Amino acid sequence: MDIYLDNASTTPVFEEVIKQLPVWTRNFYANPNSIHKLGQKVKNEIEKVRQNIANIINESTENIIFTSGATESNNTIIKGYIEKTKKREILISSIEHKSVLNVAKYLAKKGIKIKFLKVDENGKIDLDYLKKSLSKETALACIIHTNNETGVKQDIKEISKILKEHEIPLFSDTVQSFIKEDIDFQDIDFYSVSGHKINSIKGIGLLVKKKDLSPLIHGGGQENGFRSGTQNVIGILAIGKAIEIWDKNKEEYKKNLKQLKETFETRIKEEIPDIKIVSEKVERANSISCLIFPKVDAQSLVISLGRQGVYLSSGSACSSGTPTPSHVLLAYGYSEEEALKAIRVSFGVFNSLEEVEESVLKIKKSFEKIYKFSF
Numbered sequence: 001m002d003i004y005l006d007n008a009s010t011t012p013v014f015e016e017v018i019k020q021l022p023v024w025t026r027n028f029y030a031n032p033n034s035i036h037k038l039g040q041k042v043k044n045e046i047e048k049v050r051q052n053i054a055n056i057i058n059e060s061t062e063n064i065i066f067t068s069g070a071t072e073s074n075n076t077i078i079k080g081y082i083e084k085t086k087k088r089e090i091l092i093s094s095i096e097h098k099s100v101l102n103v104a105k106y107l108a109k110k111g112i113k114i115k116f117l118k119v120d121e122n123g124k125i126d127l128d129y130l131k132k133s134l135s136k137e138t139a140l141a142c143i144i145h146t147n148n149e150t151g152v153k154q155d156i157k158e159i160s161k162i163l164k165e166h167e168i169p170l171f172s173d174t175v176q177s178f179i180k181e182d183i184d185f186q187d188i189d190f191y192s193v194s195g196h197k198i199n200s201i202k203g204i205g206l207l208v209k210k211k212d213l214s215p216l217i218h219g220g221g222q223e224n225g226f227r228s229g230t231q232n233v234i235g236i237l238a239i240g241k242a243i244e245i246w247d248k249n250k251e252e253y254k255k256n257l258k259q260l261k262e263t264f265e266t267r268i269k270e271e272i273p274d275i276k277i278v279s280e281k282v283e284r285a286n287s288i289s290c291l292i293f294p295k296v297d298a299q300s301l302v303i304s305l306g307r308q309g310v311y312l313s314s315g316s317a318c319s320s321g322t323p324t325p326s327h328v329l330l331a332y333g334y335s336e337e338e339a340l341k342a343i344r345v346s347f348g349v350f351n352s353l354e355e356v357e358e359s360v361l362k363i364k365k366s367f368e369k370i371y372k373f374s375f
């Protein structure tokens with residue numbers, strides 16, 4: 001039996017979405033920008049989805065822009081806002097996803113000043129440091145809502161209050177928490193969403209903007225001029241359906257995910273008492289658990305578990321064959337050695353308690369096998 005515990009990377013698509021894909025493809029092939037009846041029928045479907053999402057998040061429809069995913073949303077928000085303002089400084093947390101960090105690095109080369117915000121040992125933004133970092137030149141603060149590696153949630157209300165006093169807009173990447181966790185959307189000026197993290201298909205996302213932005217992609221002026229290019233109709237219908245399903249079942253899904261995570265953490269600590277759960281004592285997402293193993297390196301563990309049909313991620317990136325420790329865990333103050341021993345277990349709506357128990361036993365078995373040879 002395959003056990004998929006990598007839902008922070010991507011999620012399996014809802015059956016109801018899968019079933020509709022050929023139907024939508026057949027029925028809504030026309031270009032939504034054509035003025036004839038067939039085109040307008042597709043446009044209506046897109047606008048119905050936008051309205052439905054707007055109702056769920058209590059936002060006006062013109063502030064919701066469909067994109068190809070959160071990477072594009074994050075790029076559009078940061079570059080698009082910087083282009084609109086005269087201020088030349090960005091505050092950014094040191095624990096952002098690469099799709100935010102690397103935009104900031106790109107802008108730094110163009111002369112924008114980047115100030116990195118510190119986090120404490122639990123991964124929470126240091127609010128005093130945030131206050132000290134603000135200046136008249138600060139254009140935007142970029143602070144992830146829920147960290148994708150550890151699940152740590154920020155005190156967005158508190159952060160927003162500080163920023164509002166200085167009239168600095170807040171951009172928060174809500175990819176790991178949108179619709180899955182409670183979010184006070186009124187505290188955030190810009191946020192990003194990815195379809196494939198909420199059981200929709202890949203290649204679709206959205207951004208929400210409460211302030212003006214310059215578009216990243218120019219062309220035919222679709223999406224009210226904010227994102228040109230013929231709309232990904234099937235993607236929009238798919239993300240719309242996934243958000244609708246999540247919204248309808250939210251309380252049940254949240255309860256189940258919490259139970260899966262709590263059971264997993266209790267059981268793994270019983271089986272491997274020396275294991276460390278990152279940021280165990282602070283508020284974390286229901287779906288993400290980051291573990292640091294004694295002695296055993298995460299890559300070996302992930303490979304060994306994969307052979308046994310348990311699929312999860314290590315906390316490190318491995319693009320060149322050599323694992324690099326996670327910048328997130330380093331920012332929390334973990335050593336490189338510890339960061340290379342971290343794995344992320346992320347739960348989804350299709351996981352069961354039986355899978356949790358089986359994965360714990362398999363993790364223990366792999367851990368003990370590798371541990372024996374690591375001296």
Ligand SMILES: Cc1ncc(COP(=O)(O)O)c(C=O)c1O
Nearest residue numbers: 069070071097099148173175194
């Ligand atoms: C926190 C966070 N932001 C942004 C992204 C990028 O999302 P997408 O794959 O839709 O571009 C991810 C995906 O891993 C993520 O976890």
